[in-house]
Every structure is written in structure tokens, then in C-alpha cells.
Amino acid sequence: MKVLATNDDGIYADGLWALRDALSALGEVIVVAPDRPRSASGHAITLHKPLRVREVSLTNGEWGYCTNGTPSDCVVLGIVDIVGKPDLVVSGINVGANLGEDLTYSGTVCAAMEAALFEVPAFSISITSDEVEDFGPAAEVALRLAEEIGKHGLPPDTFLNVNVPPLPREKVAGIAVTTQGRRRYQSRLEKRLDPRGKEYYWLKGDLEDALDAGDTDVKAVARGFVSVTPIHLDLTDYGFIDALKGWDLFRSR
Ligand code: MN
Numbered sequence: 001m002k003v004l005a006t007n008d009d010g011i012y013a014d015g016l017w018a019l020r021d022a023l024s025a026l027g028e029v030i031v032v033a034p035d036r037p038r039s040a041s042g043h044a045i046t047l048h049k050p051l052r053v054r055e056v057s058l059t060n061g062e063w064g065y066c067t068n069g070t071p072s073d074c075v076v077l078g079i080v081d082i083v084g085k086p087d088l089v090v091s092g093i094n095v096g097a098n099l100g101e102d103l104t105y106s107g108t109v110c111a112a113m114e115a116a117l118f119e120v121p122a123f124s125i126s127i128t129s130d131e132v133e134d135f136g137p138a139a140e141v142a143l144r145l146a147e148e149i150g151k152h153g154l155p156p157d158t159f160l161n162v163n164v165p166p167l168p169r170e171k172v173a174g175i176a177v178t179t180q181g182r183r184r185y186q187s188r189l190e191k192r193l194d195p196r197g198k199e200y201y202w203l204k205g206d207l208e209d210a211l212d213a214g215d216t217d218v219k220a221v222a223r224g225f226v227s228v229t230p231i232h233l234d235l236t237d238y239g240f241i242d243a244l245k246g247w248d249l250f251r252s253r
Contacts, residue, residue: 001027001150004086004115006074007094008107010037011056011066015093018135019125020062022143023090026150030086031064032078034071034107039096043110044070053077071111079118088146089115092125092162093138099128099163099217100183103231109161116159116233121149123159128221129166137172138164141226157233165221173224180229181216184208 003023007016011033023029046069057063065082067074071091079085091111098106108124115122125142141164165172185205194200220227
């Protein structure tokens with residue numbers, strides 16, 4: 001199996017190398033990752049400046065390719081030039097949850113989305129904590145998923161988004177197949193004054209995770225389960241199409 005590994009926390013992030021080590025059991029794992037942290041870069045690509053790629057050696061003897069681009073740039077560069085079409089793209093292991101409506105903000109998730117656009121099976125994997133001591137349980141989940149994808153493949157236009165609770169292996173309740181949940185924030189902006197008395201803003205948000213009906217990703221990790229959500233590239237709201245057609249959109253003024 002040939003695997004392309006990337007992330008949005010940058011090439012020096014421990015989670016990326018834990019992922020690489022775990023997936024090495026399946027074959028060749030080539031790392032193409034941003035040269036700096038690019039969290040919350042979403043599905044951004046770089047169109048207006050040159051993209052550079054260089055090889056990086058780490059002190060532990062590992063090496064990989066890094067770019068000055070976004071996570072999605074890394075996937076494009078990896079598939080089109082550096083690696084060739086791999087059997088699998090994996091993005092992570094991210095430090096921090098990627099749940100509910102946060103998916104489209106996430107560089108981690110959107111790197112897997114980019115791979116799906118190339119018709120390459122992919123998943124993103126995150127630990128739902130901002131401080132991670134042990135990537136081991138998540139790395140094991142990544143390996144198991146990679147093996148299953150190797151066996152079953154994934155449907156067209158679909159990738160998997162995986163969230164792992166920050167628990168020791170024996171405390172993980174199990175693995176749940178979930179739907180994308182709801183994750184809304186309260187008071188998203190803080191307005192402050194800089195030392196010169198000028199206003200600036202800081203984006204923030206107090207989470208109000210709605211433990212709504214259904215087997216959602218938010219609910220699963222809150223209950224100690226690993227959440228695996230199949231995500232489709234098509235965001236259309238099919239249920240609204242007929243009602244929308246009924247609007248008088250073409251009336252001339
Ligand atoms: Mn990140």
C-alpha cells in the first residue's frame with residue numbers, strides 16, 4: 001500500500017509522525033505536510049504565489065516533504081507530482097476536535113476532502129483535546145481504518161472523518177459510526193484595545209455542543225467513543241430543492 005500522509009499542524013507535529021509510524025505497517029508512507037502550523041485553513045489552496053517543496057530531515061532520522069502551502073496544496077502536490085496517485089491519503093493526527101459544523105474550517109478535514117476530489121480514498125483523524133500526551137490509541141484506530149479501506153474501498157465522493165477521545169486505550173468505549181452533529185458557539189468575538197488604544201478583535205467561542213438526537217459525532221466522543229463519520233462532497237440540500245423552485249426568482253422588476 002502506498003500512503004500519502006499530511007496534516008494541518010505542520011511537518012514537525014508529533015501526531016503526523018505517530019500516524020506515519022503506525023501506517024508503515026501497511027507499506028510505504030510518504031509525508032507531504034505544511035512547513036508551519038496551518039490549522040483552520042479550511043479547503044484553501046494557493047493560487048497567487050509560488051509553491052515550494054523541500055525535503056526535511058528530523059532529528060530522529062525521519063524525513064518528509066514540506067511545502068509553504070496549505071494542507072490541500074500538500075495533497076495536490078503529493079498526488080500530482082511527489083508521490084503519484086496513492087492508495088490512501090490520511091490527514092492527522094490532529095490535536096483538537098473536528099466535529100459538527102467545524103469540518104469546513106478544518107485544514108485536517110479538508111485535506112482528506114481534497115483527496116476525495118482526486119478519487120483517492122482518504123480519512124482525517126483528530127484527537128478531541130487541545131493537549132495530547134499519547135497518540136497511540138488514535139494511531140491504532142488509523143491503522144485499523146486503513147486496513148479496512150484497503151479491503152472495502154470507499155464510495156465515490158466520500159471520505160471519512162474520525163475523532164478520537166483523549167482517553168487511555170482501556171477507557172475508550174468503542175468505535176461508533178456517526179453523522180455530522182451540531183456545534184455552535186456563543187459570543188464569537190472579543191473586542192479589545194491594543195497598547196496604543198486602538199480596537200482589535202479576537203475570534204473565540206464558547207462551545208455549546210448540542211447533544212441533539214441521532215448518533216452524531218459530537219455525542220459519540222462525549223460518551224467516550226471513537227467517532228467515524230462518512231462525509232460526502234455534495235453539500236446540496238436535496239430536501240429544499242422543490243420548495244426553492246417554487247420561489248418567484250425570475251420576476252422582472
Ligand atoms: Mn490542526
